[in-house]
Amino acid sequence: MSTTETATQHVDLAISGMTCASCSARIERKLGRLEGVEASVNLATEKASVSFPSALSVADIVATVEKTGYGATPLTEKTTGRGRDGGPAMTHDVVDQDSLRRRTVVASALALLVAVLHMVPPVREALGAAGHWLQLLLTLPVYLWAAWPFHRAAAINARHGASTMDTLVSVGTTAAMGWSVVALLTGFTHDLYFEVVAVVTAFLLIGRTIEAHAKAQGRSALTTLMELGAKDVAVLRQDAGRGGAMATTEHRVPVEELVVGDRFVVRPGEKVATDGVILSGRSTIDASMVTGESMPVEVGPEDQVTGATVNGHGRLIVRASRVGAETTLARITELVEQAQTGKAPVQRLADRISAVFVPAVLVIAGLTLVLWLVTGNPFTEGLAAAVAVLIIACPCALGLATPTALLTGTGRGAQLGILIKGPQILESTRAVDTVVLDKTGTLTTGHPVLTDVVTAGSLPADAALKAAASVEVGSEHPVARAVVAGARERGVRLADTQDFVTLPGEGARAAVNGMVVTVGRPSLFDVVPEVLHEALARAEGTIVLVGWEGTARAAITVADTPRETSAAAVERLRGLGLTPYLLTGDNARTAAAVAQQVGIDPTHVTADVLPQHKFDHVRALQEQGRVVAMVGDGVNDAAALAQADLGMAMGSGTDVAAESADIVLMRADVETVADAIGLSRRTLQVIKQNLVWAFGYNTLAIPLAALGLLTPVIAGGAMALSSVLVVLNSLRLRGYGRA
Structure with a gap:
């Protein structure tokens, strides 16, 4: 097969x-x-x-x-909703961090003494030949113990017929150590390189320690995500009380024991244990650690809550709807890990070079020694140049250039509620020149309110509103919720309904007191009275018709105001070189009013668009030569998101795993669109800066070392510094978006 x-x-x-x-x-x-x-x-x-x-x-x-x-x-998948098992802490080395720190401290102290003995004339002259033997005694622990990780890794790779950066370091320090010991024992020359062995090893270990610490900082966002979840939860259970009567009691259990359908209590200040629906209680929820939204959100019965968010002042009873690996937090963590594990296309060149880099350096070092000898130079000078080539040519900076930036960038994105699904997405954001936006919940608050009810004939407004709200109570659309909320605020009692049917993009239908009532677009009705046509023409909000038997009986208007941040966010998109377009299912009058308020060109507004037709609009823009980013909800807009060059799913996180989107935005706010594209481009820019430095460093440094213009000690310091600079440059992304 x-x-x-x-x-x-x-x-x-x-x-x-x-x-x-x-x-x-x-x-x-x-x-x-x-x-x-x-x-x-x-x-x-x-x-x-x-x-x-x-x-x-x-x-x-x-x-x-x-x-x-x-x-x-x-790495096995955990079922706690707190991400994956990261396994034991490792340090980009063959020793753990504690051992690395100990070796660094000892090597640094001994290297300082060796450098003083070798380089300070009064000390050197006062000790004479005894100073050389003292240098040997101080250098041996550095070479044999502190540098052991390099020697061990080089030996392991040699057994498998391979060579790595450790091979370069081990061969270089061994050559310097071997020559110095032989020279000291034979008295052949006073050109000793004990300080090279000690100082270079100390420099490299210091660089490794700084690098490990910096990378841990880059991983901190993902670590924080993994640790966000609650550890235990108060579950409500039915127990037999006195006399055999059943009573509801609280049981504190580990969060891993939660199952879908369990009821649990969230007290003020506690974390919500898992995704669920509020059964009773009212409070505010701080979701900043999951969505990046700084303002607490008011919640009450039937509202959804996300695991790891923090309850405010009220006591809530919640029914678990997702647990373990299915929770929003677990999916967020998985997406971030996937993005950090992958590779950006820009890294391919670095991978191809690194595959042949170390063998090539070994050859260059050998040729350097031979050329110095055949040109009549002393062996000691040729050896110093060859060792400098070996030590300075470390490809670490090249290997860290992309992953450290990606690690930090995607981690910062998670903190801002921006989930970049893979490193290849970074390349896509660079080319995008057009962004297609939805209106409701993106440019606007997504919380429309009832503003007007116009009826035809003698039908009372409250009767029309009762019929519409009774149908819309079964819908989750923001307009439907506004109609229901408006009816309840006016004291209208809703009727029971049967056979509720959603008409995607158009409205809803249900039987109310035996009569089939339709709520939605004018196209759903055979007859629309003139008075309702007039209401449609002058409406500056979203308007739905309600009626039965094919005739519209009333027009209900709800208004959704633009977010305070929308105008500035649209301007930011323009500053990123993007042309914003507005696609909405609302009428042209409403769409034009919103576009004017947020600063979108009226010629770039398309109204009365059904969800299934957004795909055609995206494709039409692409046929005009535009590279399009589509912003949608990840469900109704799946086809358009898939067709777009860059798909961005907006939402509260319930659709975080939408396969159609390239970037998932945990907040339904157009400001996060600019943040996502800006962060992606900045991350790509840092990757390129790192690669330019890594390539440039090796391209320039190896010839200088071969020509004898860099001593092995300077080479060791420069090599360690190059990796540290790449990591520190990547860490600048942690400050993206902060004032």
């Missing part, structure tokens, strides 16, 4: 022992040689995302990685 006919499985692995870009590239190549296997290995997150056919097992994948010389541990 061919691989295309077999079922595809997926596993995420924690990879240990990687030290540079050539490590991740080698693992990818080894896995890629297995039939039907696709792998993406990320150096910064130390994870591999692997898809493989059913003919293979996870054990086969792990064994292949281990045969390559690295450790692999499958």
